[in-house]
Amino acid sequence: MNILFVCTGNTCRSPMIMALVKKLHPSFEVDSAGIYALCEEISNNSVLALAEEGIDLSGYISKPLTQEMLDKADVIITATQEHKAMLKNFLKGQRVFSLDCPDPFGQDLETYIKTKNDILAKLKEISFD
Numbered sequence: 001m002n003i004l005f006v007c008t009g010n011t012c013r014s015p016m017i018m019a020l021v022k023k024l025h026p027s028f029e030v031d032s033a034g035i036y037a038l039c040e041e042i043s044n045n046s047v048l049a050l051a052e053e054g055i056d057l058s059g060y061i062s063k064p065l066t067q068e069m070l071d072k073a074d075v076i077i078t079a080t081q082e083h084k085a086m087l088k089n090f091l092k093g094q095r096v097f098s099l100d101c102p103d104p105f106g107q108d109l110e111t112y113i114k115t116k117n118d119i120l121a122k123l124k125e126i127s128f129d
Helices: 013-024 044-051 067-072 081-090 109-123
Strands: 002-007 029-034 075-078 095-098
Touching (some): 013 029, 044 109
Parallel strands (some): 002 075
16 A cells, blocks of 8 residues: 655655554555645654654654645645635545644644654554555
């Protein structure tokens, strides 16, 4: 299964979601991108929050979303309903889920850890079958 994770800048939520899903489902092919990504490093607090789960995502560079990425995906998971709505005209029948998680960008580590924990809880509600 090929899953794509989408958020705004691809420096916080979608890389965290991608890394957590990869840990939970190692056989899945995963990728993440941002609707407005600028090829920047993942936020340091995202790296620190993921380290609590034994995940090292340091060195990750954000990627702009492309049509090719959307076409390749079997399932798309967006950070918010707004992201999901923005993609609707570019999809070709893929299943799309939204986690509805607020953006922790620029906030303290505690907020990133809360975001990570919220993501984990919401991922358990999704059936990838």
